[in-house]
Amino acid sequence: MPAPLLIAIDGPAASGKGTLARRLADYYHLPHLDTGLTYRAVGHALLAHGLPLDNVSAAETAARQVDLGHLDREALSAHAVADAASKVAVFPSVRRILVDKQRDFARQPGGAVVDGRDIGTVVCPDADVKLFVTASPEVRAGRRLRDIQSRGGTASLTDILADIRRRDERDMGRADSPLVRAPDAHLLDTSEMSIEAAFQAARAIVDGVLAKRNKA
Numbered sequence: 001m002p003a004p005l006l007i008a009i010d011g012p013a014a015s016g017k018g019t020l021a022r023r024l025a026d027y028y029h030l031p032h033l034d035t036g037l038t039y040r041a042v043g044h045a046l047l048a049h050g051l052p053l054d055n056v057s058a059a060e061t062a063a064r065q066v067d068l069g070h071l072d073r074e075a076l077s078a079h080a081v082a083d084a085a086s087k088v089a090v091f092p093s094v095r096r097i098l099v100d101k102q103r104d105f106a107r108q109p110g111g112a113v114v115d116g117r118d119i120g121t122v123v124c125p126d127a128d129v130k131l132f133v134t135a136s137p138e139v140r141a142g143r144r145l146r147d148i149q150s151r152g153g154t155a156s157l158t159d160i161l162a163d164i165r166r167r168d169e170r171d172m173g174r175a176d177s178p179l180v181r182a183p184d185a186h187l188l189d190t191s192e193m194s195i196e197a198a199f200q201a202a203r204a205i206v207d208g209v210l211a212k213r214n215k216a
Contacts, residue, residue, distance in 0.1 A: 003213065004108075004128075005028060005110070005111035005128055006114070006127045007021075007112070007129045008114055008124045008130045008185075009132075009133060010115070010116060010117060010118065010120050010121070010130075010131070010179065010185065011117075011131075011132055011134050011179075012167070012171065013082075013140065013167050013171075014141070015134050015140060016135065016143070016190045016193075017115045017133040019195055020115075020133060020188075020195075020198055020199060021113050021114075021115035023195075023202075024113050024199070024203065024206065025113040027199075029110075030113050031105070031110075031112045032113045032114075033068060033105045033106075034073075035114060035115065035116030035119065035123065036117070038066050038068065038098045039089045039094075039098065040081050040082060040084075040085040041066045041076060042059055042066065042088045042098070043081050043083075043084025043085040043086075045065070046058055046059060046084060046088065047080065047081065053088060054087075056091050060091075063097040063098050079155075083167075086170050086171065087170075089170075090170065090176070091176075092176040095118075095176055099118075099177075102116075102123045106123065106124050106127075111128070114127075117177070118177040118179065120132070120181075120182035121177070130185035130186065131188055132182070132185040133188045133190060133202075134187070134189055134190070136191045137164050137165055139190075140164055141160045141161035142157065144160050145160055188201055188205075
C-alpha cells in the first residue's frame with residue numbers, strides 16, 4: 001500500500017489555489033478540502049439568521065455545526081458570504097473549532113489535498129508537499145471579475161481590487177494564524193500562468209517529492 005500523500009496549498013484570495021487543488025486531487029486520486037468553505041459556511045449561517053458578524057458565540061455555534069461532507073460550493077460562492085467568512089475567520093475560537101475538523105479530514109489513510117490560508121503553517125505543518133500559490137492583486141481582481149461575469153453578474157474592477165486588498169490585509173494581519181508562506185513551501189506565482197501551466201508546475205513539484213521519497 002503506497003504511503004499517504006498530503007498536499008497543503010496556501011495563498012491569498014483569487015490566486016488560483018482552489019482550481020489547482022481540485023486538479024491535483026483529481027490527478028492523484030485524493031480527497032480535497034477547500035478550508036475556505038468551512039469559514040464561508042460559518043459566515044453564511046450568521047447571515048442566514050440575521051446575526052451580526054462580530055457575534056463570537058454565534059460564530060462558534062455555527063462552526064461546531066459545519067459538516068465537511070455537505071459544503072455547497074455554489075451556495076457559498078456569493079461575495080457577501082466570502083466577505084463574512086473573512087470577518088469570522090479572525091476569531092481564534094472559531095479557527096480552533098474548524099482547524100480540528102480540517103485536521104481530521106487531512107488524516108485520511110491515503111492522504112488528501114487541503115487548501116486555504118494556514119494549511120502549511122497551522123493545519124498540516126507536516127504535509128508531504130507545501131505550495132504557496134500567489135498572483136498580483138491586479139491579476140487576481142481581473143480573475144474575480146471574469147468569474148463574476150461568467151455567472152451572469154456585474155461588478156467594478158476597481159471595487160474588486162479594493163476588496164481583495166482589504167481581504168489580504170485582514171488575512172495577513174490577523175493575530176491568529178495569519179496568511180504567511182511556510183519556510184518549506186514551494187512558491188508558485190501564477191500571475192503570468194494559465195491554469196494548465198500552473199497545474200503542470202505544481203505537478204512537477206509533487207512528482208519531485210514523490211521521486212525523492214521512493215528513493216529513500
